[in-house]
Amino acid sequence: METSGRIATTPDALDFTVENVEKGLHQLYYDPNIENKNLAQKWLMQAQVSPQAWQFCWALLSPDKVPEIQYFGASALHTKISRYWSDIPSDQYETLKTQLFSQIACFSSGSKMVLTRLCVALASLALNTMPEVWPGAVPEMVRVFQEEGGGVDGRARCLALLELLTVLPEEFQTSRMPQYRKGQVRGALGREWGSVCPLLQQLLRQGDSPGAVKSRVLRCLSSWVLLDVPLSESEGLVEDCFTALPDPELFDTAVEAIVNAISQPDSQRYVNTLLKLVPQVLSLQEQLREAVQNGDMETSHGICRIAVALGENHSRALLEQVEHWQGFLALVNMIMFCTGIPGHYPVNETTSSLTLTFWYTLQDDIMSFDCERQAVYLQVYRPVYFQLVDVLLHKAQFPSDQEYASWSSDEKEQFRIYRVDISDTLMYVYEMLGAELLSNLYEKLGRILTNTEQASSWQHTEALLYGFQSIAETIDVNYSDVIPGLIGLLLRININNVQLADTVMFTIGALAEWLADHPVMLSSVLPLVLQALGNPDLSISSVSTLKKICRECKYDLPPYASNIVAVSREVLSKQIHKTSQCMWLMQALGFLLSALHVEEILRNLHSLITPYIQQLEKLADETPNPSNKLAIIHILGLLSNLFTTLDISKQEDESGESTAPPVKTAPLPPGPNPVVVVLQQVFALIQTVLSKWLNDSQVVEAVCAIFEKSVKTLLHDFAPMVSQLSEMLGQMYSTIPQASALDLTRQMVHIFARETDHFPPIKALFDLVTSVTLSIFQQGPRDHPDIVDSFMQLQAQALKRKPDLFLSESLDVKAVFHCGLLSLKFPEAPTVKSTCLFFTELLPRCSDVPPVARVVQENGKLLLQAVLEAIGGGSSRSLMEQFAEVLFSLNKHCFPLLTVWLKEALQAQGFPSTRVTTEQKDTFTQQILRERVNKRRMKDIVKEFTLVCRGLHGTEYAAEYCL
Amino acid sequence: MAYQLYRNTTLGNSLQESLDELIQTQQITPQLALQVLLQFDKAINTALANRVRNRVNFKGSLNTYRFCDNVWTFVLNDVEFREVTDLVKVDKVKIVACDGKNTGNAAE
DSSP states (O other): OHHHHHHTTSGGGGOOOHHHHHHHHHHHHHOSOHHHHHHHHHHHHHHHHSTTHHHHHHHHTOTTSOHHHHHHHHHHHHHHHHHOGGGSOGGGHHHHHHHHHHHHHHHTTSOHHHHHHHHHHHHHHHHHHTTTTSTTHHHHHHHHHHSOOTTOOHHHHHHHHHHHHHHHHHHHHHOOOOHHHHHHHHHHHHHHHHHHHHHHHHHHHOTTOOHHHHHHHHHHHHHHHTTTOOHHHHHHHHHHHHHHTTSHHHHHHHHHHHHHHHHOGGGGGOHHHHHHHHHHHHTTHHHHHHHHHTTOHHHHHHHHHHHHHHHHHHHHHHHHOGGGHHHHHHHHHHHHHHHTOSSOTTTTOSSGGGGHHHHHHHHHHHHTSOHHHHHHHHHHHHHHHHHHHHHHHHHTSOOOHHHHHHSOHHHHHHHHHHHHHHHHHHHHHHHHHTHHHHHHHHHHHHHHHHOSSSOOOHHHHHHHHHHHHHHHHHSOOTTOTTHHHHHHHHHHOOOOSHHHHHHHHHHHHHTHHHHHHOGGGHHHHHHHHHHHTTOGGGHHHHHHHHHHHHHHHGGGOHHHHHHHHHHHHHHHHTTOSOHHHHHHHHHHHHHHHHTSOHHHHHHHHHHHHHHHHHHHHHHHHSOOOHHHHHHHHHHHHHHHHHHHHOOGGGHHHHSSSOOSOOOTTSOOOSSOOHHHHHHHHHHHHHHHHHHHHTTOHHHHHHHHHHHHHHHHHHGGGGGGGHHHHHHHHHHHHHHSOOHHHHHHHHHHHHHHTTOGGGHHHHHHHHHHHHHHHHHHHHHOGGGOHHHHHHHHHHHHHHHHHOGGGGGOTTOOHHHHHHHHHHHHTOSOHHHHHHHHHHHHHHGGGGGTOHHHHHHHHHHHHHHHHHHHHIIIIISOGGGHHHHHHHHHHHHHHSHHHHHHHHHHHHHSTTOSOTTOOHHHHHHHHHHHHHOSSOHHHHHHHHHHHHHHHTTOTTOHHHHHOOO | OOOOGGGGSHHHHHHHHHHHHHHHTTSSOHHHHHHHHHHHHHHHHHHHHHHOOOOOEEEEEEEEEEEETTEEEEEEEEEEEEOSSOEEEEEEEEEEEEOHHHHHHHHO
């Protein structure tokens, strides 16, 4: 083993001899040391592509070697033929071919894996030489293997031939050849089908063919049909596949072959063949029923795949054959049987899910006919789709509680997914069946809920409601007249099960938009929702339903507001819900309060948040520890979520009929906004909290979130708090800098920087956070990529909204510029993006902001160098567009300087990459300087150049890169 | 055939960045990187087709649409996305959609 270890490491390692290869293989397979294995692997890969491979591969195939060694020989042979074809002089093609034939003959009764590799090698040779050099490759293969001799028995030769014929199309599919050549070879292979087809047919029909041969024939057929051989020509063979289906040994391969043949895109052209296939598929119904009865899932699955393949791929063609409508309808019914296959998915069956896409396809095809024909088809197929709804809702039913409890969590998740798929199908089917579908569901629900003689199962009720919910969730059910009745029925349901209760809740939620148009019904459903709110098991469904109702129906909710607030307060204080549901609940209350009068809002707000304020006061007094931190963040979160949706500015414009998104220009009610009133009241408290938690980024983030959400909703209403908040932000940031404070500052700059009244506090804040951040840069900014990111965004925003901020004496523009240069080299992509944005906003200001012009003039070359370095390979390739934007901006706003800088920067040897030549750099320079209008073009130039710099230019990998 | 559109996702971009780096430092060949990328296409297509069933509803006004090379593109304005819990409003959305059935085949 030591000697073999030497192979991969010593200078004579490149001596690719048979012995060394064998030693290398031994090392690869048996050396316990993983490093030696890796070395051996690397060495063997080199050996495989070396010129010597042509010699040693034959020796490795010698009969006295073990299969692992023979396999490597065969594999090397394939690599050489497929990738180094041009090595072979054309006068040696024939010898190589003969040698391969004889090796395949030898191995036809030897190792299967070696045989397959050799077949692939010969297939590759055939693909390289057909059709000119080796016309009639397939007949020759057939002839060679049919000749007696070599001491190999006929059956083994036959199997070897079939293996060869199977891998030939597969090798074609995976081989990489130029497009024109691919077309040529495909055509040649298509012609070869004429020789393959009779052979396969003969072997399949011979009564005495062994199962192994027949199975191989079916695999071979599967492989050839993928080449788009005309269905009319493979028709006979496909029929033979049907005859093979009852044979368990051949079942799987026969199914595969049939499905492949039917699913070929081209097969729709052969309508007559398709029509002949319909009765064949129908004849499988008996076998299908038997399999279902015996619980034979493999067989039912296979037959279903065949039926679905025919229906899904050819429903349009078959529907158009009007005179054969009964046959197609029978096929549809067969698929319906598969959809409704007995048992619960996924525990007792997995077949039904295969059929769902068929129903979409069939519906699309029917609906795409012109009105007149569509009406005819609908007469036949509407009843079918009504039946489908019944079947699907039956399949969507939960199993008995006991059975469900025995399912694994994975099975439960699969079942949930399956129900979502059913729900999607129902929603789609509604497009065809319309409001009648809802009436139909309603009648069924009514029947089971009012039947006093026979108690119905909760599963049945739940499934019907689930159907309703699936449709109402996405489709406007306004014109259905059954919804009031449905709500009446909802109240009658004896809710004795969590799943049922959940579905009741979600159904009410799905009707929220309808309720907005029919507010009179709110009084019926609200008690149900409020009651469910107190049940922790229904947390998600009840809270989300309340949120939907509050969002959609807020203008009709004022009479119920105090009740909703009271119940919400209670469940919040009892801590029934998890944090995220509490947040949703606050959002719901925000919507609810938005529609009240200001004094009502204030009254409710106080009653709602006073307990939290008191709690927060208490927490603020305590010594910081992990548990009171969570409590503080929770309370701050509740407030932010409340203020996210509490928006009185929409009162005016949304009460109108307008469907356009609200524009916040409506006159506001007199007096301060209630949110501002509350914020001002709690401001001191928040400051106290902050003073203790200033170095905790999560608490600071939660505080910033309150104001960020409020500013977003209040916009200019927030004005009274601008100076207060600016001061607080400044204090916060100068004590412990946090990214969230910068983000909030950016928002303030965005909204208020242009307003004369607010400019002074904003300017003071901007100057302060900038100088604090500059000092972070002096200490080393690498630990704070988030702060740097937010800082660059803030600077970009300032340049965009109020460039005057850069005129300030107290702002060190040069230092900010240098910070940008440092940030460009960060490994964090978002930070680099923000920095590029900063520079693209900065450069246009050269014309109107003198300090900026000065800094760019003096330091612009450094920026250019940093950009070139990034393009040269220093930064991720996904950022090249951003760097191209900076270059473009330099070109547009500093052209004379850029010309000089580019020349100077690119003069340096090996800059920006050792892979680019001086000529390439010159071309790049010329291209860049020429491009002052077309940004897209600039991006292309940069992308091209970066590939050259990275050694990726011209590789297939780079061509595949999608950015 | 596995679609390549998921290369332009956070996950896909990170993978490509790593592959780029490995090529630049000559630790792998571009050919191997390409194989990894193709494997990524397969895996993400299968995973998204078979393992995700979250549902988001949205509505908005259709600005433009096209169907080219089996790819649907829709540009929507003033779109509201509704998940069970949340409502998000967006001014402009571009939706690129391909036939999921093909990816199912690729998975086999």
